[in-house]
């Protein structure tokens with residue numbers, strides 16, 4: 467038991483709330499909560515924090531030495547809706563009231579308005595509303611000059627009266643929501659040095675997918691800082707699955723561009739051929755990675771190559787479903803999200819692709835594209851990419867290892 471700041475008997479703990487899992491049937495819910503708990507344990511374990519856990523209905527209670535730090539880590543775990551640092555008391559109204567007053571007195575002063583939001587689990591005794599009124603009156607009587615405002619208060623305090631005791635808190639730290647990492651199977655995310663694909667990866671992770679990143683290194687056809695920026699995106703994304711190693715495959719695509727130039731393939735088709743090539747390489751890695759779909763940061767109409775017609779031609783090269791979480795996003799919406807999740811880099815360096823034509827085709831003709839690819843010996847180029855791969859594992863915001871061939875080991 468951790469001594470609270472208001473008395474040796476009061477315990478401070480972290481309460482995490484999960485949301486959508488309520489929609490599931492009992493066995494599925496049980497499984498998902500197990501995964502969620504496992505992810506919380508891993509994330510806290512990775513930070514060297516040891517905790518005790520309780521799982522009363524609809525809540526996860528975590529007790530440990532540093533509640534602020536625990537709350538910070540848990541509020542980044544998918545499946546968590548919000549996190550509060552709570553004071554645990556007995557179920558006695560008098561004790562709940564004293565605890566609420568003690569907590570409120572840190573933030574609530576004369577002239578301010580306040581509201582008590584109370585919930586109680588049992589159908590006997592005080593109703594939730596009565597509980598709120600009782601505690602509200604107690605606070606009102608002890609702090610001078612307050613107003614009650616239930617619609618738009620300056621200060622809110624939350625009370626829960628539950629089987630295991632009472633909880634008092636006044637802060638709800640938002641979590642990312644979504645579903646626990648690992649509940650939806652693995653996807654292969656085409657991760658670039660750009661802004662979009664890290665956000666797409668985050669969104670796939672948010673829906674419970676385990677991730678393998680795939681980056682294609684175009685060598686001298688890519689800007690000087692592209693590979694470093696892609697690896698850095700990978701590193702930053704590992705902070706969203708703390709405690710779970712995040713794999714990345716880097717495959718070489720330089721000869722693809724050499725071949726397109728050498729054979730004078732119409733420049734307008736370069737982007738579509740490049741994206742189809744990525745799908746072909748991804749398709750070959752799916753089984754190796756145990757992945758069931760490919761995720762990209764593609765968007766409708768963002769660049770000339772991302773028209774509906776071209777997206778169709780690109781999907782034709784895929785062997786598994788292609789998920790495009792950003793398909794309807796405005797660039798500004800993506801940037802806001804990228805900033806929020808910590809992947810946005812305002813000074814990314816030289817990321818320009820040297821092969822982008824002045825006028826990419828907006829409606830590539832599939833048959834023509836296939837003919838050019840045949841001429842280029844595309845399958846050999848895919849084999850080359852697969853034979854020249856390396857693995858980069860990231861864990862908790864650090865690059866752990868950067869070596870090894872995936873194929874041809």
Ligand code: ATP
Pocket residue numbers: 655656657658659660661662663664680681682683684741744761762763764769
């Ligand atoms: P982003 O779209 O991620 O900001 P970008 O603008 O450099 O990067 P686009 O040309 O828009 O890339 O490519 C569309 C999508 O193709 C990307 O969102 C990403 O999923 C994938 N992609 C692009 N370049 C690479 C690469 N070098 N390796 C792996 N995937 C890539």
Ligand code: MG
Pocket residue numbers: 660662763764768
């Ligand atoms: Mg893009």
